[in-house]
Amino acid sequence: MPHGSNLLLGRLALATFARVVPHLSVVELSAAEVLAEPHRHIQRVYFPHSGIISCVVELADGGMIETGMIGNDGVFGASQALDDKVSLNLVAVQIAGRASVMAADRLRxxxxxxxxxxxxxxxxxxxxxxxxxxxxxxxxxxDIEARTCKWLSRMHDLVGADLLMTQEFFAGMMGVRRTSVTTVAGALQAAGLISYSRGRLHVIDIEQIRKRACECDDVVRSHYQQMFPPAEADASRHRCI
Structure with missing residues (x-):
């Protein structure tokens, strides 16, 4: 899979892209793989082609909550590499995929x-x-339903309609009890918006999911589009390298 499959790398001018590519390699990202631990230096920078990387805050009672999601429209580790900083949180692969990687010192x-x-x-x-x-x-x-729909919408943007995950994992990412996730998932399934069975979730009606999502779904999407206008991406795409 070409490095340009990462939308951020694909925005680079062709001459810059050609300078960067020799320093990249492609790796598989396995579900639950830890990419960074708290207070450790970043050794590699990841530009996902597919899958999802999650930044997670771990709590004293053993719980956790996701604070940021990175897919093929972004990068993990670049800011830490630029300033030689440590990771402040746990960073792990939420959905398996592939990524272009570069050594942190080389990126710097x-x-x-x-x-x-x-x-x-x-x-x-x-x-x-x-x-x-x-x-x-x-x-x-x-509320939990609005947050769940926001999360499903963002996941749909990044990896499509089919997701592999357990309710325990999803509850952990949301920072809620599993029973709360079960209730919300059941309601969405009864409404015909999703199907869920044995760790496989399929989004049936993304438009209705987005209507039930909180305002944060549109806000985050708007932030990205303002920072990275679609026309700019169309002018610089190069998937063949």
Whole structure:
């Protein structure tokens, strides 16, 4: 799969893209694989082609909650690599997939040599911070069904209509009890919006899911489109390298 399958890399000017590609390799991302642990330096930077990477806050009681989601429209580890910072949270693969990877020190060097590459990484970091802030507000004030529909909409944007996950895992990402997830999933299934069986979830009606989602779904999507206009992407796509 070409490196341009990552939409962020695909936005680079062709000359810059050609400079970056020799330093990338493609790896498989396995579900539940840990990519970074709290207070550890980042060794590799990941540009997903498929799948989902989650940033997770672990709580003292053993619980956890997802604060940020990264798919083929983003990158994990770039901001830490640029400043040689540690990861402050657990980062793990939520949905298996593939990614282009680069050594953190190599990315830091290239960013110093290629201003447009560094600018793109910085823009994505701005978007990601906005996503985390919106998620914090969402978790504080919106009900579980609205949050679930927002999460399903974002997942649909990144990986499509079919998801592999257990209710336990989903509850952990949402920071709620499994019984709450069971109730919401049952209601959505009864309404004909999703089907769920043995860890396989299929989104049947994404438009109705989005109507039930909280405002945060549109806000996060709008943030990304403002930072990365679609026309800009169309002008610079190069999937063949």
């Amino acid at each position: 060097t290239l960013a110093g040599e290629l201003p447009d590459f560094k600018a793109l990484l910085t823009k994505y970091e701005q978007f990601f911070v906005a996503q985390v802030q919106q998620t914090a507000a969402c978790n504080a004030v919106h």
